Amino acid sequence: MPIHEKALIRPENLREHEQLVVDGVDVSGHWSTFIQSRVVPDYNEAMEDEIAALPGGELIHRCWQCGSCTNACTVNAINPDFNPRFWIYLVRLGMEAELLRDKDIIWQCVSCNKCTTICPREVNPEGVMKALSHWLELKGHTPKSPSMIFDEVFADQVIETGKIEEGRTIQRFFKRTGQALTQDWLIEMVRGLLRHLPVGLMMRMGLGALIAPRTRGWSKSRAAIAEYVDEQRAIQHRALGLSDLIETARRDAAGTPHA
Numbered sequence: 001m002p003i004h005e006k007a008l009i010r011p012e013n014l015r016e017h018e019q020l021v022v023d024g025v026d027v028s029g030h031w032s033t034f035i036q037s038r039v040v041p042d043y044n045e046a047m048e049d050e051i052a053a054l055p056g057g058e059l060i061h062r063c064w065q066c067g068s069c070t071n072a073c074t075v076n077a078i079n080p081d082f083n084p085r086f087w088i089y090l091v092r093l094g095m096e097a098e099l100l101r102d103k104d105i106i107w108q109c110v111s112c113n114k115c116t117t118i119c120p121r122e123v124n125p126e127g128v129m130k131a132l133s134h135w136l137e138l139k140g141h142t143p144k145s146p147s148m149i150f151d152e153v154f155a156d157q158v159i160e161t162g163k164i165e166e167g168r169t170i171q172r173f174f175k176r177t178g179q180a181l182t183q184d185w186l187i188e189m190v191r192g193l194l195r196h197l198p199v200g201l202m203m204r205m206g207l208g209a210l211i212a213p214r215t216r217g218w219s220k221s222r223a224a225i226a227e228y229v230d231e232q233r234a235i236q237h238r239a240l241g242l243s244d245l246i247e248t249a250r251r252d253a254a255g256t257p258h259a
Contacts, residue, residue, distance in 0.1 A: 010101070044096040046241075051091050053239030054134050056127025063088045069115035069125040075108055082108060084115060084125045087132060099132075100141055107133045107145045138240055149176050159225050162215030167205055 019028050044050075051057040063085075070076050070085040082105055090099045106129065115125035136142040153172045157164060174181055194202065207213075215221075237243045 040095060040097070042097050044094045046239075047094045047096055048092050050240050051128065051131050051135055053236050054131040054138075056124060056129075057131030057135075058127075059121075059123050060088060060091060060128050060131075062121040062123045063092065064121060065089060066120060068118045068120060069123075072114040072118045074110055074112045074114060079105065079108070081105060084109075084129060088123070088125070088128060091132070103136050103141050106136065107142070107147075109133070135240070138236070138242060146177055149173065155229075157212075159222055159229070160214075161212055162218040162221060163213060165205070165212065168212060 017028055021027070048060060051060055065085060065088075067085045069088075070083050073082065073084060075082040076084075081102065083102075087099060087102065087106065090096075109126065109129040111126055111130075113126050116123075116127070119125055133142075133145060134148065137144050137148060150169075150173050153169055153176060154164070157169060157172070170186070171181065173179075234243070
């Protein structure tokens, strides 16, 4: 088909021919570029429900495509390809393959919340962006991002001890992301703390990073939170169709025959 607005077409879908005659008319060269015929073979009709099942994506169904989120977006001002409105549109249509074309930039959301503040339908676009990033990771389309790993380290520490020890959080985060503790910015920060914080407080922070103190009587709270987290994770996995895959992997690891 002919092109009315070339800027709206992805380059890989454009076709030019050095020598081409159509119905006796020579259309060779770039002056008569065509769009490749396109079929959507992997339509995912459950995609909107999958995103809605993840934290932040619950209100995606409210979007009416006004474009306020993209217009206010901090990242879009720098990279026009970062387009929350367009990605929400693709999710609601179930066009999974089209969305995956941008999997390497979706995670770049900086959580400034300008989109959420301006949204007239209270869709919470910032939350949708986080749900999209989580969805990409759960589906195996992208590796876990550093922000997701930090969230897991932070949450694990709260559930385990009922406390947040900054030193321990940084230590575990760096270990899981393969980073060295001897980074220039971290060394400079520690030097600043040593110059300004009381020695007693610094000692307590150091001990907290080593022995991981727990909140008194935390065991019941820990059990309740862990049970809730497991329930929510099971709901998310069922919505994304991951339960069967996880069970199959578990059986394979245990050498148990499949039903």
